[in-house]
Amino acid sequence: MKTRIVIPFLILIFGFTSSCMKEDINPAEGIPNPIAALPVVHQAFKGDPMPLNAEVLSGARFTQGYVISDQESGNIPSNQIVVEFNWRGLNRGLVLFLDDNLASLYTTGDFLQLDLTNTVIERVNGSLGITGLTQDKIQKLEESNNLEAASVDIARLKANFQSFENTLVMVTADLLDFPTGGVTLSGRNYIIDGSGDSIAIYTDPNADFSNLRLAPSAGFRGIAYQTEDGIEIRMRNANDLIDPSGPIYANYPEDFEFPEASVKPSYNMVATNNLVELKTGEWRLFYSILGDIANRDRYVSGSQAVRMQQNLNFPIFLEMNYDLPNGASKVTFWYGSYFNDQSCTFQLEFSTDQGETWEIIGEPISDAHTFASSPIAKQASFLVDIQEPVRFRINKLGLGPSNGSTVRNGRLGIDDFAVYQSY
Template sequence: MENKIFQLFAFILGALALSSCLEEDENNAIGQPSPYMSVADVRALYRGEDVQLTTDKMGGAHQVVGVVISDPASGNFPTGQVVIQNSRRRLTRGVILDFGSTTAPFVMGDSIVVNTEGATLTSINGALQIKGLSLAGVTKAKSGIEVTPRVVNLEALTTKPGDYEGTLVRIVAGNATPTPGRSAKYSGDKKLTDGNGNNIILHTDPNASFANERLWASATYTGVPLMGMDPQTQEPTITLRLRSINDVMDASGPIYLGFPESFENPSVDKPSYNMVNGDRGVWDNTIDFTTGSWKLYNSILGPTSNRDRFTGKQGIRMNQNLAAASSPYTQMNFDVPDGASKVTYIYGAYYTDASSTWWIEYSQDQGQTWTQIGPTMTEAGNWTKTATILMDISGPVRFRLFKKGLGPTSLPAIANGRFSFDDFAIYSNAD
């Protein structure tokens, strides 16, 4: 009897499950389109001509959701325009919302739902925006959302502008060119360069709250990149708009001519390094790069694009599992003349290696003695980050990156993997 009851119970459960599955399949087959479309999908609708946004063209959707990243209070964004961004399927994209002459009452961190039915997706000087919107069609869902800027270098920004336009980004060590004097102000259009031929325009409206603040030769900038026109060449370019003076960090003097050192020349296709004392010896080589002579101790030129952390074709890779007596370093064999106000470089762990421990050192006696400056760092991973070390050094100086030998990796106690770095830049301390 118990067995028959059990079989009957199992049959009922199975029938219910089958019914549920059929209901789910039927509902999925019928389909209810989402009223929302991601910013990335909206941007994809633009094919070089204006697009009227309708539910048909938006696959049944009629609303866009995003977080406000522009700041109307700064005066550095046009009246009536708001920039929003959102993320979907790991794609972060942004767009300008244009409300005409009406001042939009939204502030940074507001999450808004925008009815786009009948509005127009258009491009003005290359910047995508949705025009013909009404404030009556916008609902604020939440406020106070903190948006973390994506860190990007000028090379990536200029190579793939569509990936970053209309989103919040942070550019480490944007260098104003020509080098500004002490009386230079932000007001107007200033050119930022990375020293490798990648340039954008830093745009500041003359009426912006920070227009008359001092423009430094180099700084880290957080802002919203938008397509625009170069005022001198009238060619399309990226213009970066800051939200306030708080978007300026790590201000310093100008980058030295020839820096950042990219370690591109010589190429590893040439015999650029050798092992000392045979296969079980140490790497100990002096190599002439573009900026001058460098000593690579237990360090080599790494050319593996999917494993080493660098821009371009190659960077520096430092060896793993070495003891303290064999600690790797890469050092300048020459001085820069006018001191230093900042050093920057990009870094990461080689491939999937464990992290390591490293720091920057400087010498003012031609490399006889070395002194650590800046923090001890330990968080390299299989990604690329930018390090920025501020300083106030006067007179001739040289630098090296020193990786501490901790012995064989034995996690979690000891992490001593291979380490990669590139684009080593030094910024003058001259007035």
């Protein structure tokens, strides 16, 4: 995303030099900002059509927003584009109702300035937006900006839909009904997540990605949209279907909340062979413990996570001691360095012969980060196609003692390990 920088240094210079001038005994009352932030325009709507003018917008005439819709894919009506803008922590979006030819001029990532003179904010066929815009009222200021989607669960999205409407969101969820072979995205399908609610994913039958196979579980990125049929998420194109997979296994993700950390307080508990009964089954925590220290251990949910030892010259494991019966299509987990330890190198592995032999999935990972860098863990996601019973483990490589330059082998935190069935 391009950055517009205001340089306060110039203001400081002006303030310093002006202090040497004669004081103005009749200061001006100030000139209203000609640009009303999009959230301010959004707030002007009270339920009925509202003409937008300087009186309504405290003297402003213009607003600005980033285009988040993709007109080429065909999943948003051809006479609409959708824009959003974040102002003072408030992210709001509106539909721009245009004619087809005008709408086709703008693409995802364009930054537009809109002249709101003689326009109206209103709902058209259930969708909230601005009518009355013509080409001479739209100025493209930038293009090709990168746009981030807000990750949200379905219950929060629906409970606060006014805040999310016409903005870019990301929901990770399962289909309400397991799809049979050959079912595609075309039409209205309902998804559910752990929040206990559901929402529709709508794909126009004429959209250029409507024939994509419908996966039981995926990340669904798109525009939180409302029509006369209700609220829904409309993906913009094929890239908005993220990491499709089968449904998540029961009791997953493994969040390492049970048992209490005191059950596995030592890195190597020979008497128990380092086996711990977790909520998903028995795991081997070899030179690993259950950690519960706030702002040090990398727990994403709850108050516990796995902590894997540092500086060893042999591999250590977080390993399932059981098979999942229906294969796997995706594995995800969260990771980061313990406290401010150096990074390390680890890899995901799988076994289809009850742990006799193991194969690596993807590439080793070496970018675990410290709490000082970010308190938010990173998520690793692996798409696989395993049709037979399988088990997984994380193998933290034994690189030896860290030396601050060529060898980095700090403690590693792991949480919320999830496995999705094959389909």
